[in-house]
Every structure is written in C-alpha cells, then in structure tokens.
Amino acid sequence: MLAVRSLTKLFGSFAACNGIDLDIKSGEIHALLGENGAGKSTLVKMLFGVLAPSSGQILWKGEPVRITSPGAARRIGIGMVFQHFSLFEALTVAENIALSLSPGISLSKVAEEASRLSHLYGLPLDPNAHVADLSVGERQRIEIVRALLQNPELIILDEPTSVLTPQEADRLFETLAKLKAEGRSVLYISHRLEEVQRICDRATVLRHGKVTGACNPRQETPASLARMMVGRDVASVSAAGTNTKGDVLLEAKHLTVPSRTPFAVALKNVCLKVRSGEVLAIAGVAGNGQGELFDALSGEYPVTDPAAVSIRGKAAGNLGITARRLMGAGFVPEERHGHAAVTTLPLSDNLVLARSQSDRKTFLAGGLLGIIRQAVVRIASKRISETMDVRKSGENPAAGSLSGGNLQKYIVGRELDRQPAVLIVNQPTWGVDAGAASRIRQALVDLAKSGSAVLVISQDLDEIFEVATEIAVISEGRLSDAYPAHDLTREKIGLLMGGMYGKTEGEVADAH
C-alpha cells in the first residue's frame, strides 16, 4: 500500500533519516522500532507531510506522491495519532472533532458520526463531554476517532501506549485488530518490544537513521529485537545478592500538597517508607503527580509540616533541598536539560550545581568568599565520568553536548559518587539508550545493596520490575500501599493505575 524508497532527511549535515526503505502492505500492523533518536518520528512526520524529505520517494499504491501537508496526507488516506494530543480542553469531544473537518458540517451530525464510529471500533466516547474532564486514554480515543472519520487506509500511531494503563492498552489493541480485519493498515511506532511482538505482523527496525532490520517480530526474542535496536547485546540488570533491610531512611507521612499551578496535580495524603536496602518504585501513568511528589520529597518546594517528610529519622518537610542533601539525601530529577543540569555549562560546573554545599569543604575555599576550587572539582568530575563510563568529547565539555544517555549517567553518577543514604530518582532512564539505561539501573540496584534507601519514580514497568524490591502506584496524586515486587503483576499494577488505590476490595467495588 505504502512504499518508501531511500527516503532521506537532513538537518544541516546531520541525517535524521538516511536512505530508509519501508513497505507497508494492506491489512497489516507494521511496527516501527527504534530507540529514542533513531529517526522514527522524523520518518513518520515525512509520511504525514509535516516535514519535507531531502531526497527519496514515497509511493502510495504504487504511484509516487509528494505529501506537502497533513491535509494532503489525509486526502490520500493517511491518518495519524500523535503522541502529544492537539485538543482544546474547554471544548466538547464533538467540537474538537468538528474543528479538524471541513467547515459546514453540522455539529450534531459530527456527534452522531463520532459516536457511531466509536461504537463500531469499541472506543466508548461521549461526544458531549468536555475534554478537560476526560482521562488521557479517552483523549487518545478522540484522536483516533478523529483520524477514522477521514476513512483512512493507513493509520499511523506514535507511541500510543506510553500514556495508557495496561488495561487501556489492551482495549486499544482490540481496536487495532478490528481496523486490520477491515483491510486497513496500521503503522505502529513503539520501543516496547512486548507489545510489538503481541500485535504486529511485521517490524522495521531503525538505528541512527538507518534501517537495520526487517523481521516478523513473533519469530524473534526480545533480546534479538533489542540487539537490532541497539546494535549490540544489552546487559541485563542483575538483582542477585541479598538485600538486608534495615531502618527506615526515607518516610513520607500524610504528605498533602495543594497544586501550585492550575495544571499541576495535588498530592493527597501520600504515605511511604523506604528502608535501607530497599528500592521502592512508584509506578504510574505520566501526569499523575510524579513531578509534584519529587518536588516535595527533594525539598525544591518544601511543605509546611516538618513531619510530612523525614530523612534518616529526622523531620525535613519544611527544609529546602540543600538541608536535605546535608542530611544524606541525593536527588535526580526527571528533566536533564535546565533542571538536573545547565546545558551551557561544563560538566565540572554541573557537579558544583548539585554538591556545592554537601561537599563544601572539598569544593570551596576562602571561607565566606566561597571560591570554587576548579582543579579539585575537575578531578571529581573526571572520577565520575570514569566510574559511570560517560562518553564525551573532550575533557570537560558543556553538559548539553553529551547525548541524553551519557548526560544521565553523569547526573546519576554525580549523586552516587557521594554514596547518599537516600536517593530519590524521577524517571531514571527516560529517553536514554538501552545500554546507558541498564548501566543506570544496575547502579541503583547496587546502591540499595550497599545499604542505602532508593526511591525510583518511573512510568516504565519493565524498568520497575528490573530494579524494585517494593512497588507502589501513584494515581491522581494518591499513592497506593507498597507491595513486594514479586507479589505484583502488570495487571494488578494496571488496576492500581486506574485509580483503584487498593485499600480494600469493598472500596474498589464501590468505585463502580
């Protein structure tokens, strides 16, 4: 149906896509696999007319076509559901859909058609509901229905499950199966191997802008797919060895934080305990209060109640991040650029960023003048780079010149280097290549084994099962009880993500 021949996209001299060949047959679910930065998004943006190719050809049903805009793509029969939705929160579902159609179609007709389609494909949706009141999964359905209204023959889905609970994802897969049965094709972009193996008929793997393999994912193993994606074997994280659990080093007691901005999530009565030797992982779909929880635990935004957070048994709720660091805690925020690191500054300065006070005696001289001892800092920075295998150009390059994975290794290494008693990490391997991810996860596991308490906030269930000794789930600012990792399944976590924060069976029943 769609064929792509040696398609290339250059940004300056950098080839984001380099001579890509791809064939999608009608009635198949075709996976596009690759790590972050492999060129998946660039490729589909060219297919949907958002970016213009530098060279190469796109063939649609055997005819060469030039897709100059998303409108042109829709006209020939290509629909797309983006990872980030473009919906107006204040409008209703039907109004949002009508906006993408040609003017002059009455709203009631749109609503009727939308609810017919949503019924047909098992995507329950109330056309009169306001988008603001809908969950992320429901919003995605709007986007899918919007794409379906154009009666496309090829639907492109960009990382559709990254915002869904496992149950919501299952429902999406049923819809995709229906589309396939009707003879429509789906181009499914993901880096989740398990999903791809489950629903896709064929897969094309990208690495560094090139096709590195085409296969039937069902005949491959996750390891072999990963090798195609990464280009080498990925070390698996070893949780071997015993963790001796000791004292509670990090505790939150009835931590309640009102939302700081209209778009933030309020934390409601969050309780958690992390003991020495434990890795507590907090699972959850993005935007359920993870960032707010990190802010409150790190002290970037302290709370009024001192007892709400305690570190090594001492109340710290009202203390700032510097005081909490001095109590032995280390922090790794989610966003690398402009939060965990200043991209324009060299790595050594970024070491000072996190440790100017905890290592005051080593890094600073001149008493109150606070003169930074650059030579000492550079030696420490070099040590961290070596320990964490940070690949960089030059001795002390700007943080922004490192790849995401290498910068993240440095940022995690910067905290590990001082052996924190408590480490709190938000999305430790978000947007990080598989090699660096396994290195970072191993480091977290090892830190817990050496007797520290580690709290990992993550959206990646694979990661959570790799590192966690205990798992809790955050949903709409509430945290579930923590369960031992080996007692939990993906399904159970999925239920908790859906907001049934597992107190008693009765409450769950009441909620429905």
Next chain:
Amino acid sequence: MRIELEKRANPSTLYSILSPFLALALTVVAGGIMFALLGKDPGSALYSFFIEPLLDVWSLHEVAIKAAPLILIGAGLSVCYRSNNWNIGAEGQFIAGAIAGAIVPVVFHDWHSPLVLPLMLIFGMIGGALYAAVPAFLKAHMNTNEILTSLMLVYIAQLFLDWLVRGPWRSPDAYNFPVTRDFAPEAILPELVSSGRANLGFALAIIAAVGLWLMLRYTLKGFEITVLGQSERAGRFAGFSSKRMIWFSMLLSGALAGLAGISEVSGTIGKLQPIISPGYGFTAIIVAFLGRLNPLGVIAAGLFLALTYVGGEAVQLTLSVSDKVTRVFQGLLLFFVLSCDTLIQYKIRLVFSRLGQSTEGGAH
C-alpha cells in the same frame, strides 16, 4: 511571507568574540552615512568625533569623567542581567543615590569633618539600593515585571530631584536659580592626578568592575548568578533561591548606580541641579551589552561610550550639528550589538507559505 529565526547548531566562537567590534565598525559606517546625509564630510566628522578627543590631555580627562559612571553602572547591570533580572531604571537609582548622598553636604552644611565624603558615598549607595529595592520587592513578592517598574521609577526620581532643588533644598545664595548650595571642599571627590579634572570616581569604577569580575569568575556567588540566569529550575535544584537573587542583583546594581550618582555630583558638578545626568543610566545598558555582560569588557565599553559623549560635544562645536548626534550613535551601537549577537546565535529563514516548506533538496 514570514521571517523565522532558526537557532544555529554551532554558533561560531570567533564571531561571538568579534561581535562587539563588528558592531562598532557598522556603527561607524552608519554614522558616516548619517554625516554625509547631513551634508558634512564623513571623514572629518568621524575624525573629530572619535579621534580628536583622544589627542588632548584635557579631553582624555573628560572621557575618564564620563566613563566613570558608565563603568560603575554598567558593571552592576552586567551582574543583574546575567542573573536574568532586567533593571532598566539605573538612571533613577543614579539620581536617588545623588540625592541621598547630598543629604550630608546640603542639610548638614555646617558640619565639617573628614568623615563627610565617606558618609556621602555610603549614603549614595544606600539611596540607590533602596530605590532599586522597590522594583525588587514588587518582582519578588508581587510578580510584577521589573522592566516596567524600574523604568517608571526613573521619571519619579527626576521629578523629585527637580522639586527638591526648586523647593526645600534651593540655595539661599543662588538668586532663585534651581540649585542647591555648593558642596564644601571636604565634600568634593578629589582629583585623581594633577593634570586634569578626572576624579576618584574613575578609580572607584575600575575597582568595582575588577571586583565584580573576580566574583563572577571565581566564587560560588558568581556561579549562582550564572546558573539562575540560565535556568531558574536548575538553580532551585542547586538550592539557590531566585527570590534572593532578585534582591541581590537589584540592590547591587542599584547601589553601584547610586555610588555613580553621588560621585558625579560630588566630583564633577559640586552641587545638585535639576539635570545631573546626560542619560548615564540608560547608556550604561548599552555599555553592559557591548561589554558582553563581563565587567572587564564593561571597562572598555564604558570608555568607548564616554568617547561618544565627548566626541558628540566636539562635533557640535566644530560642525554645528545637533547634540542629538550622540544619542543617535549610542542607539545605532546598541542596535548593531544586539543584531550581531542575534545573528551569530540564529540564522534568518524566509518562509513563503506555511505549508510549502520547500520540498526539494534540503532547504536547511
């Protein structure tokens, strides 16, 4: 059609260094064209504007006198702008400092002591800092835009000074002229060297600029300024408070502007009068940017802009052109500095229609 600025992947280091010089060259060229349009010979006009003042000892002293407030204010503003706080009201803080410092020689004119001058300088700094504290408070606690508040306060300071010298502080011996009584000799900033009028203010400016440079380059405070200026969130992660930085940077730049104000009044004018500044506080903004927000660069930039003041006066006399020429030159200079900086960081791209992002052959 639409014009887009696209960030360059690798801005040239060479050009970033050359940028201020490029801007200077462009300013001279544009200035030459302006003189030609005014019917003057550009060559001789530019000569008397930029070269002649450098040939006489007395005019070199004038350059130093005018450079002192520009450097003092510009160095403070560099720190302020680096921390992402935009104090535009240095002119007002300059006047506030002059008024506060003049309390001693005007109100207590009978008190004679070697302490008068140091007290005046300290009062000047406090006055400037307090005046900058107003926009600092409004920004830190009311979330207002400091660009607007600090700028508006300039006009209040100017009118307040006008009222003071016409009203309560008017000298009894000045035949109703709107001036205060002349400062006593011990309230006058001494001259630097015997060859001319340049006073201790110039030395203060150099000391302040070098001190701030050392702070920015070597200390944790300097690091804090850079970090908070680049990313407030990273600063918060480091445990730095952006609120405290608002206070620090505004008070520092205000105090230096106030010190410049009292130095000017005490060293050059010798009394208060309705107009005490030819716009030093605004010109210092150009100085700060031309000096790359680096206090050492500010020394060079301050000397150059002082030259535009002296040169402007010179061409006014020799070629009888308007005194606005100086302002035009300063405006051109700021325009070219900012344009050069922008074009080194970004490239211009013309987009002719939203959808037709040219399909063939890599438009980038």
